[in-house]
Amino acid sequence: MEKRIVIIGGVAAGPKSACRVKRLLPGAEVTIIDQDNLISYGGCGIPYYVSGDVSDEKELRNTSFHMTRDESFFLKAKGVTARTRTRALAIDRKNKTVEVEDLNSGKKELIPYDNLILTTGAQPNILPIPGADLDGVFTISDMHKAIAIKERIARGEVGKAVVIGGGAIGIEMAEAFTDLWGIETSILEFMPQLLPRLVDWDFARMLETHLTESKVNVYTNEGATAIEGEEGKVKRVVTANRTLEADIVVMAVGVRARSELAKAAGLAVSAMGNIMVNERLQTSDPAIYAAGDCIEVKNMLTGKGGIAPMGSLANREGRIVADNIAGIPSIYKGWIGSFIMKAFERCIAATGLSLDAARAEGFDAAQATTAQSDRAHFFPTQAVIPLRLVFDKKSRRILGAQGFGPMSDAVLSRIDAAAAMISSGATIDDVSQLEMAYAPPFATALDALNATANVADNLAAGRLRYIEIKDFLNWMDDFTANPNWVALDIRHPNEAKIFVEKYGADKWLSVPYVEIRERHQELPKDKTMLVICDAGTRSSEIQIFLDHVGLTDNLVLGGGFNVIRRMGLTWWPS
Numbered sequence: 403m404e405k406r407i408v409i410i411g412g413v414a415a416g417p418k419s420a421c422r423v424k425r426l427l428p429g430a431e432v433t434i435i436d437q438d439n440l441i442s443y444g445g446c447g448i449p450y451y452v453s454g455d456v457s458d459e460k461e462l463r464n465t466s467f468h469m470t471r472d473e474s475f476f477l478k479a480k481g482v483t484a485r486t487r488t489r490a491l492a493i494d495r496k497n498k499t500v501e502v503e504d505l506n507s508g509k510k511e512l513i514p515y516d517n518l519i520l521t522t523g524a525q526p527n528i529l530p531i532p533g534a535d536l537d538g539v540f541t542i543s544d545m546h547k548a549i550a551i552k553e554r555i556a557r558g559e560v561g562k563a564v565v566i567g568g569g570a571i572g573i574e575m576a577e578a579f580t581d582l583w584g585i586e587t588s589i590l591e592f593m594p595q596l597l598p599r600l601v602d603w604d605f606a607r608m609l610e611t612h613l614t615e616s617k618v619n620v621y622t623n624e625g626a627t628a629i630e631g632e633e634g635k636v637k638r639v640v641t642a643n644r645t646l647e648a649d650i651v652v653m654a655v656g657v658r659a660r661s662e663l664a665k666a667a668g669l670a671v672s673a674m675g676n677i678m679v680n681e682r683l684q685t686s687d688p689a690i691y692a693a694g695d696c697i698e699v700k701n702m703l704t705g706k707g708g709i710a711p712m713g714s715l716a717n718r719e720g721r722i723v724a725d726n727i728a729g730i731p732s733i734y735k736g737w738i739g740s741f742i743m744k745a746f747e748r749c750i751a752a753t754g755l756s757l758d759a760a761r762a763e764g765f766d767a768a769q770a771t772t773a774q775s776d777r778a779h780f781f782p783t784q785a786v787i788p789l790r791l792v793f794d795k796k797s798r799r800i801l802g803a804q805g806f807g808p809m810s811d812a813v814l815s816r817i818d819a820a821a822a823m824i825s826s827g828a829t830i831d832d833v834s835q836l837e838m839a840y841a842p843p844f845a846t847a848l849d850a851l852n853a854t855a856n857v858a859d860n861l862a863a864g865r866l867r868y869i870e871i872k873d874f875l876n877w878m879d880d881f882t883a884n885p886n887w888v889a890l891d892i893r894h895p896n897e898a899k900i901f902v903e904k905y906g907a908d909k910w911l912s913v914p915y916v917e918i919r920e921r922h923q924e925l926p927k928d929k930t931m932l933v934i935c936d937a938g939t940r941s942s943e944i945q946i947f948l949d950h951v952g953l954t955d956n957l958v959l960g961g962g963f964n965v966i967r968r969m970g971l972t973w974w975p976s
């Protein structure tokens with residue numbers, strides 16, 4: 403008899419496993435069970451459906467050749483039986499059956515399996531605050547929620563929105579509300595920065611500045627303490643500092659694995675409720691596999707387990723499960739945490755560990771930041787992309803990368819290249835020498851990623867000394883914090899002029915890059931000079947020269963003004 407493979411969960415990991423296993427074992431009897439009537443949709447596209455960029459929800463369920471991935475498609479095109487509106491109630495591991503209930507008829511039955519795959523996903527967290535159950539408070543967990551939100555907006559019922567949670571989903575939803583619909587939107591983030599733990603505070607601040615410029619109100623360090631309503635409908639969100647009016651509230655405060663079935667069946671789950679799997683994505687029962695948001699996966703950098711709720715990973719894991727069931731030994735090595743998101747005209751991306759996360763994990767980590775052109779500086783569409791590499795000072799291993807830039811593939815390509823390097827254990831030297839494709843319309847001859855690794859190399863070897871951006875900004879807020887510091891602005895005098903006028907020639911020296919060699923004797927010997935240019939590159943060169951002539955008390959502002967000018971600074975002279 404051919405293998406009977408039953409899959410519980412039909413969105414990302416489930417259909418991927420089903421289709422792959424059917425390609426490898428064409429005779430297998432493959433059944434997908436899902437309690438929802440909508441399956442195999444691109445959940446990551448939900449914000450773009452809500453915004454209107456994607457006009458019809460069906461587009462998220464369509465193939466690239468315009469067929470809708472429904473029961474009929476799975477049966478006819480893939481030979482897979484998809485049973486929607488069917489809930490799995492219990493797993494009988496001894497008899498290898500799943501008890502299911504048809505949610506339309508209420509009929510229950512047992513479905514036998516040789517292999518079972520759990521792809522039950524994750525469910526959104528709901529904050530335990532008053533008013534969380536009011537009409538108009540949404541989590542974004544499935545297509546139905548997205549459809550309901552869009553219908554409200556289309557009916558003209560939403561003038562003001564509050565998004566609780568400054569992670570990727572919350573920010574994407576805030577953009578969806580603001581950009582096309584013109585809804586007055588606020589984001590509340592409990593932590594001091596957006597995208598906490600994913601990127602460092604300065605990259606988060608560049609994002610926050612752009613969101614603010616795009617008319618989204620961002621309140622960090624501020625959690626919702628209550629949601630208030632009238633006649634059962636949401637009206638306001640309350641924090642310790644303010645009350646925000648709201649016709650709709652989106653709660654995007656993380657997810658947790660949906661593992662009740664697994665737990666009830668006696669499968670191993672972690673203390674956090676994640677389904678435990680081995681490298682082949684087999685659960686503690688060898689006949690049962692699991693993939694996607696419901697499983698515990700190992701972070702390859704920290705060795706720690708946790709959930710990694712990403713559609714990108716769910717698809718990869720789904721394939722690995724199918725391979726193993728079909729007899730192809732396939733290993734899931736773990737994840738490093740790559741992500742990218744659009745925010746209006748910008749994108750932000752990261753892979754691996756942020757500097758804060760790396761230090762919190764016990765690494766003796768440092769960072770190198772550049773802000774160089776994404777393509778040849780003479781090419782018309784060139785743009786500056788701040789990039790950061792986080793590395794371990796001793797081993798020189800690359801631990802993470804972050805990028806911020808315009809909505810193009812420029813940041814994506816660097817982060818993806820860094821991700822490949824990080825997951826293979828690369829060092830600064832490996833990234834420095836990584837052969838990147840080049841032609842002027844796409845990159846620079848020495849790519850921005852290579853250049854960032856070169857900066858890391860110089861920092862690690864002590865050939866370059868940085869002032870931390872945070873310290874520089876503190877100094878700009880209060881010069882008395884470090885009375886011995888002075889800015890050495892090596893940009894064109896026209897650029898430096900407004901700073902000299904505002905802060906005085908004793909605090910802001912303007913000596914252009916090309917004149918430093920002949921004018922270095924004018925520079926102070928009793929001050930710490932903070933060398934500033936646009937990208938940090940010229941400053942690094944000047945630091946070497948200053949050291950050479952004995953003016954060693956100097957520090958370079960990594961990433962230069964190209965980074966900090968994107969951070970919405972109040973002290974910037976106008």
Ligand SMILES: Cc1cc2nc3c(=O)[nH]c(=O)nc-3n(C[C@H](O)[C@H](O)[C@H](O)COP(=O)(O)OP(=O)(O)OC[C@H]3O[C@@H](n4cnc5c(N)ncnc54)[C@H](O)[C@@H]3O)c2cc1C
Pocket residue numbers: 410411412413414415416435436437438444445446447448449488489490491521522523524542543544571660663693694695696711712713714715716
């Ligand atoms: C708004 C939004 C934007 C996102 N953007 C991105 C992005 O840009 N990039 C990215 O990588 N990821 C993104 N994600 C995450 C991505 O969508 C998820 O990681 C992915 O959908 C997980 O797939 P999955 O198959 O593991 O589980 P899910 O998609 O959660 O599907 C699980 C399915 O199992 C069903 N199920 C559960 N229990 C039972 C049961 N007992 N019986 C029957 N059926 C059951 C559920 O009803 C559900 O349909 C986004 C998510 C959201 C919500």
